[in-house]
Amino acid sequence: MVRDEDGSTRAREVYARLRADIFGGRLAPGRRLKFGELRERYAASAGAIREALVALTSEGLVVSRPHQGFHVVPLSHRDLAELVEARLVVETRALWLSVRDGDTAWEAGVVAAFHVLERTPLLDAADRPGGEPGHPSDAWNAAHAAFHHALIAGCGNRRLVAVARAHREEAELYRQWSVSLGRRSPETAASDHRALMEPALARDPDLAAERLAAHITLTARLLIRCATDAPAAPPEAAPEAAPAGRPRVPAPAPPPRTP
Amino acid sequence: MVRDEDGSTRAREVYARLRADIFGGRLAPGRRLKFGELRERYAASAGAIREALVALTSEGLVVSRPHQGFHVVPLSHRDLAELVEARLVVETRALWLSVRDGDTAWEAGVVAAFHVLERTPLLDAADRPGGEPGHPSDAWNAAHAAFHHALIAGCGNRRLVAVARAHREEAELYRQWSVSLGRRSPETAASDHRALMEPALARDPDLAAERLAAHITLTARLLIRCATDAPAAPPEAAPEAAPAGRPRVPAPAPPPRTP
DNA sequence: CGTCAACAATGTTTCGAAAGTTTTTCTGAG
DNA sequence: CTCAGAAAAACTTTCGAAACATTGTTGACG
CATH class of the missing domain: 1.10.10.10 (Winged helix-like DNA-binding domain superfamily/Winged helix DNA-binding domain)
Known part of the structure; x- marks a missing residue:
């Protein structure tokens, strides 16, 4: 049993x-x-x-x-744009609800996840076997994902959380294949995430959602700039990665709320 | 080939x-x-x-x-509440984008789908084999789904459309198992959907989204009232359909935009 | 020289049986 | 009468081979 x-x-x-x-x-x-x-x-x-x-x-x-x-799945500019738009819709809203409805356990989860993320080195100490030089370490990726998950977990809606995770994971895929992504410094990453956590813990849903939207679109911009230079060319045979479509950012955060 | x-x-x-x-x-x-x-x-x-x-x-x-x-999948009040909330997030936003970005082909699709829906009888003429007495006909269900799909198809985001469809289909499952759902008249249904289409074609995203939110929450209220009376009891052996959780409507449309 | 059709090769899909795991039942002791 | 333990039944999961579909190639014909 x-x-x-x-x-x-x-x-x-x-x-x-x-x-x-x-x-x-x-x-x-x-x-x-x-x-x-x-x-x-x-x-x-x-x-x-x-x-x-x-x-x-x-x-x-x-x-x-x-x-x-x-x-x-082949990567394309159009798909990336759609993915970013979908993330803006689902993830920011989930965060909004999370900040509104989350309980103390949720707060604790966020703080804990942030702590781990902060203490995890962005890059591996040395180039381990399997660890690409410019890319973040597996441990950091895991901590990063856990942090974003903890942020929205408070909304209590397993469906929204699941969709958001699926979107994040696909975004991860794009990041993996964009050439280097103009390595941001560990300090920048940390302050970015602190900027996400603070309004959340302060129970300011609107500001938290706004910051998350900025976070997502910023990453997307970097990716798309990367992608225009080198259209996601995988080194090992990708015969039909069609980069067609509209390569624009999906309108810089179409007003999520109108006055 | x-x-x-x-x-x-x-x-x-x-x-x-x-x-x-x-x-x-x-x-x-x-x-x-x-x-x-x-x-x-x-x-x-x-x-x-x-x-x-x-x-x-x-x-x-x-x-x-x-x-x-x-x-x-077992039905539960909690899951229904989550489903409704998720629909409010994804589908209303997709409609908003659709109204903003949709082209003429999208308009045509909406008009066509509405026409079909309007002309399809809500109930089968006679009780066909397989057609339950109180339930809508298969044809009407198909036309209904096609109409809602046409409404949001204009947003051009295949991801959002796919998620919205998945949600609608699961909601359909709940409707199937709620006892009769207090049969609304064909006239009511038609006017409901016209109320959805008009602001969409008039390019009023906010009003369209608002009407859709109302549409979704109304259906949910009916379902939940039904479910409290008869907690989704399937006739043919469902040993573990656990109706636990919070049976409330997920807050009547948590303000989708704040001033 | 271009086009079309049949052929071979590669690769995908399906099937039925065997292996492994969980659940149930039955027996015996406390 | 209740509980623990072991055997049996039922079911899920895995495997390898056979059947089937598609793609690329070769040869002949217009």
Whole structure:
């Protein structure tokens, strides 16, 4: 009678590893995912691979066409613009609600997550195996995600939180593939996040949401500037990463509230 | 070189039928989905069934616990409240953007969808096989969904549109299982939707969004009143449809914009 | 020289059986 | 009568092979 929610399932393991490989940049956007390769790579049979791919498909990280196989989702300017817009809609609103409704446990979670984020070095001490030189460390990425999650967790709406997380993760993917992103200093990052946390703890929903919107659009601007220079060219074969569409920032924060 | 997006795949077919059976009320919320039954019902092997279930899982219609099988998602007051809140966030904003950015093709789509909706009888002429007496017809449901989709399609953000559709579909599930929902007259429904369309075509984003919010919360109120009377009791065995949580309406439209 | 059709190769999808895990049932002792 | 423990049943999960579809290539024909 353990009744653990243990995710011990062959397919779930492949799912997790595939996901990590996509986010970690080991599988380039637009790259075709052949069953043979994956079977060898993850030492699982076609059924398990397939199941993991289907799960990732409805999560938006993988696209599939019947009888034509699976691909890592291709990055495009248009998709990035849509993603930023969606984040502005969902995440800022979730934060607003969170600040309004969050209880003491929520506050504690935010403070704790910020503390961890502050103490986690942005870059690895030395270039570890697997750690890219210019990119943030895995630990920092995790702490960063945890902080943003803690901020909006107070709204109590599992649905909004889940959608926001999905959006953040895809944004992470874009960040992974943008060339270096003009490395911001650790100090800048810390003050950015403190600027997010302060109005939240001070129970000022409007200011908190405004700051978050600025945070999101700023990141997006950097990404898009990067992307125009080097249109998200993955080093390892991305035959159909179509950068078509409207490369503009999705209108700098279309007024979330009118007077 | 047809390059059709033909969904011809065994698993996809099972997926579609399962989905239809859940929405059609033939599979009650909370009901366990055993492989044996499903294999017989859909005449497919375990692999295909499994794949379809996984796809439905990450869509939120089915929940899975490793080694313990799959269930149709259980309905609960708390989940309904969260769903309504999420719809208010995503769908009203998408409509706002749609009204602001939509082009002539979007207008045409809205007008066309409304025309179809207006001409589709709310109830079937006679009680067809499969058509419940008090419930709207399949045709009307389809037209209704198409109308709401057309309204927000103008925002050009596939992500927002997809999330909104997922939310609407789950709301549909709740409506399916609420006993009768105090049948509104066809005239009321028509005028409701006209009230949605008019400000949209008149390019008044704020009014359109406001009307949509009212539309959503009104439906939710009816549902929740229904649910308190008869807590979503499915006729055909639903051993764990837990109606726990906070049964309140998620604050009647928390001010979407402050002055 | 360009176009079309059949062929081969690669890769995806499906199936049924075996392996592993959870739940239930049955027995015996306290 | 209740509770603990062990065997059995039921079900989920995994695997590898066979069936099926698509793509690229080659050859012939207009």
